[in-house]
Amino acid sequence: MIKPKRLLSLLLRFIAFGATLAAVILMATSHEKGTFFAVSYEAKYTDTPAFKYFVIANAIVTVYGFLVLFLPPGSPIWRLVLALDLVFIMLLISSISAAMAIAQVGKNGNPRAAWLPVCDQVTKFCNQVTGALVAGFIALITYIILLLHSIYNFLNPLFEKA
């Protein structure tokens, strides 16, 4: 029988996996035709390096999250998972921050640099990018909870022995 603690950890890992997968799908399928000063164009995530980085980073974390789901409990690889969780948390933070910085310009523009906001023209695109960012955030918070839980589990027996 699976222990409740192990079940909770597995549930959190499933949420994290689902959230990164949702982030990838939402961002990768976000495109919309808009018109801008009578010029029609298609907004796509591939136009923006920060969004491409977001998709790649979240895809990597999705694959990792999927593989970890099948790791048997008590495996010595779990110690490596602690370190990998930390590395992938940093990757998520970096990709979310970069994508958010661009999304903010998309929404509010940057008057000094004459970068106009585009979200009024491509509302659906912007909503989908926002959704992807929210999903990324959920994944990030879930991985941070998992990391804190792993650190506690890892240190506790060491302190008890010491």
Place this chain on the structure above:
Amino acid sequence: MIKPKRLLSLLLRFIAFGATLAAVILMATSHEKGTFFAVSYEAKYTDTPAFKYFVIANAIVTVYGFLVLFLPPGSPIWRLVLALDLVFIMLLISSISAAMAIAQVGKNGNPRAAWLPVCDQVTKFCNQVTGALVAGFIALITYIILLLHSIYNFLNPLFEKA
């Protein structure tokens, strides 16, 4: 007498402190008057939320880095420093990623969103922002080395006892 290991750690902390301080100064003093389609304007870091975030984040880490320099060796607070190092590494990653995403648009523009590159008009401004980002990177790498070193020092006696 100070041990060589402690001296190296102190040196790294001094480099990290200096690098974040340099990042703050470079970004905060970056401003340049430019003309854009015959309209003159002044490029300043305060126009871009991502750059403001970069300055605030690096200023916080600078204050932290300064305080840690005066922490006596063997103090129990060093265990807290390990956790704080990790938190501030995440803050640095986030602020550098956001600022880099914007700097990339400043340099190359985003043709689809009709965001034109501005670095040809305000070269000095862009160079200073680049300098700030490089300084931020140096700080980040130094803090990661310090974190790995702290983790090793923290775990080693625990494993020896276990």
